[in-house]
Amino acid sequence: MADTNQKITPCLWVETTDAKAVADYYLSIFKDGVLKEYHQYTNPPEAGGGNFETAIIEIAGMELSILAAGPYFKFNESVSFVINTKDQAETDYYWEALTSNGGEESQCGWCKDKYGLSWQVVPVEYFDLINSDDPEVRDKAMKNTMTQKKIVLSELK
Known part of the structure; x- marks a missing residue:
C-alpha cells in the first residue's frame, strides 16, 4: 500500500x-x-x-x-463524502462534474456520481448561515435549503 x-x-x-x-x-x-x-x-x-x-x-x-471487483455491492446514501467548497463557483463546478455523465441530482446539496457514490457539495458559508446566532438568518437558510437541489447561496441569504 x-x-x-x-x-x-x-x-x-x-x-x-x-x-x-x-x-x-x-x-x-x-x-x-x-x-x-x-x-x-x-x-x-x-x-x-x-x-x-x-x-x-x-x-x-x-x-x-x-x-x-464487479457488481456485488451497491452504494447508498448512508455514506457520503462532503466537499466543502470555497464559493458558489466551486460549488457549481463540483455539482456539474459529479451530476453530469450519468450522475444524479438529489435534494439539499446531495448528489450521486455516475458510480452511485453520494456526495454533499456544500459551500463553507452555508454552515455560517444555518448556524447563525440570528434566528431569522438561520430559519431562512434552512427553509430555502429544503427547496434546492444544488445549494445556491444567494437564495439562502
Missing part, C-alpha cells in the same frame, strides 16, 4: 472491474489528485475465478482505495 499519513483509508467497491477508469474519472474531477497505485489481479479458482483491479488515488488531500 502507498505511503500515507492517513490512518484510515476509505475503500470504495465499485460495480465494475476497471479500477483505472474509476481512478481516471475521479482524477478528472479533482484536478489536484494523483494515482498512487494500480494493480490487476485474477482470483484463484477456489475464489470463483475472474479478474479484478485495485487503485489508490489521492484527491483533495484524502487517500481513497478503489476495489473494482
Whole structure:
C-alpha cells in the first residue's frame, strides 16, 4: 500500500472491474489528485475465478482505495463524502462534474456520481448561515435549503 499519513483509508467497491477508469474519472474531477497505485489481479479458482483491479488515488488531500471487483455491492446514501467548497463557483463546478455523465441530482446539496457514490457539495458559508446566532438568518437558510437541489447561496441569504 502507498505511503500515507492517513490512518484510515476509505475503500470504495465499485460495480465494475476497471479500477483505472474509476481512478481516471475521479482524477478528472479533482484536478489536484494523483494515482498512487494500480494493480490487476485474477482470483484463484477456489475464489470463483475472474479478474479484478485495485487503485489508490489521492484527491483533495484524502487517500481513497478503489476495489473494482464487479457488481456485488451497491452504494447508498448512508455514506457520503462532503466537499466543502470555497464559493458558489466551486460549488457549481463540483455539482456539474459529479451530476453530469450519468450522475444524479438529489435534494439539499446531495448528489450521486455516475458510480452511485453520494456526495454533499456544500459551500463553507452555508454552515455560517444555518448556524447563525440570528434566528431569522438561520430559519431562512434552512427553509430555502429544503427547496434546492444544488445549494445556491444567494437564495439562502
